[in-house]
Amino acid sequence: MRAVTLDRDEQHAFARSALALRYDPTDAEAPAAITDSQLLVPRRVEDRRDDLWTVFDRVPENLMKGGLHGRSRSGRAMSTRPIPGTDQNVKLNRALWMLAPAMRQMKA
Secondary structure, three states, rough: OOEOOOHHHHHHHHHHHHHHHHHOOOOOOOOOOOOHHHHHHHHHHHHOEEEEEHHHHHHHHHHHHHOOOOOOOOOOOOOOOOOOHHHHHHHHHHHHHHHHHHHHHHOO
């Protein structure tokens, strides 16, 4: 996956997919308070690469650790919470592990 470089649009597509996995896009009551762009922001200098592996590492880390600032549906400032349960972490990771090879195949 390190040999596969994702352009900006592909990175955003991956991050949007991760948001849809974490926050139900059909739930008008609880829309995602954060954007796909926020999921792509690296937390470390080493994570500033555009390969699939690094994007794959960056996106779930930002989702799972929380601390991203956004606005609630009512407009109130808020920050995301970390994903507390192992079950939710495993479920999200499994789904992203299925998405990453699909991205790699698209690029091949």
